[in-house]
Amino acid sequence: MSFLERKVWFVCLGNPGLQYSETRHNAGFMVADYASFSEGFKFKRLYSFKYAKGEFANWVKPTTYMNLSGMAVGELLRRGLVRNVEDLVIIYDDFHIPIGRIKLKRAGSSGGHNGMRSIIEVTGENIKRIRIGIGPKPNEVNVVDFVLGKFSHEEMLIMKSVIRGVYETCRLIVTAGFDKAQNFANGKDFSKELV
Numbered sequence: 001m002s003f004l005e006r007k008v009w010f011v012c013l014g015n016p017g018l019q020y021s022e023t024r025h026n027a028g029f030m031v032a033d034y035a036s037f038s039e040g041f042k043f044k045r046l047y048s049f050k051y052a053k054g055e056f057a058n059w060v061k062p063t064t065y066m067n068l069s070g071m072a073v074g075e076l077l078r079r080g081l082v083r084n085v086e087d088l089v090i091i092y093d094d095f096h097i098p099i100g101r102i103k104l105k106r107a108g109s110s111g112g113h114n115g116m117r118s119i120i121e122v123t124g125e126n127i128k129r130i131r132i133g134i135g136p137k138p139n140e141v142n143v144v145d146f147v148l149g150k151f152s153h154e155e156m157l158i159m160k161s162v163i164r165g166v167y168e169t170c171r172l173i174v175t176a177g178f179d180k181a182q183n184f185a186n187g188k189d190f191s192k193e194l195v
Helices: 024-039 066-078 114-123 143-147 153-176 178-185
Strands: 009-012 044-046 049-053 058-062 088-098 102-105 128-135
Touching: 009 024, 009 066, 024 058, 024 088, 024 128, 024 143, 024 153, 049 066, 058 066, 066 088, 066 114, 088 102, 088 114, 088 143, 088 153, 102 153, 102 178, 128 153, 153 178
Parallel strands: 009 058, 009 088, 088 128
Antiparallel strands: 044 049, 049 058, 102 128
């Protein structure tokens, strides 16, 4: 089955609620919201997530809060909405990657990310992901305060460019395959593409 015949499911991680809307931990939700705005679709609540059929893929926003993201992914699989873990791509923030960059991987550990840890408990480590750089984290700031902190104005300008880049990378995953999207995005500095 080709990439164009099989719908890819992009699961974008974040925390529900307006108080989290511009926090670093919600970088995944920002991608889903950008897709919704770009394509004109609206998310519908279903079980423990919000879901929408987009122009080229399905989009999911777990409503379980970050640390329980695996609950939503488990429901997608258990209820047969997603038939194969291979069809999933998880999109989330990573403070080990500098802001302006993203990294695609086919598999791996959670890297200390609680949302990804929760998902791996359900799927195993062989799950594709797009990690969005929000770092570096200052040494004097603890992890929770950093990821739940809001982007500065300057950072938000960079993030707008990054989110657009992640969206185009998602499109490339569907049309050309994960490896080509990985070659396109890994190592690219999206902060240099500010409008």
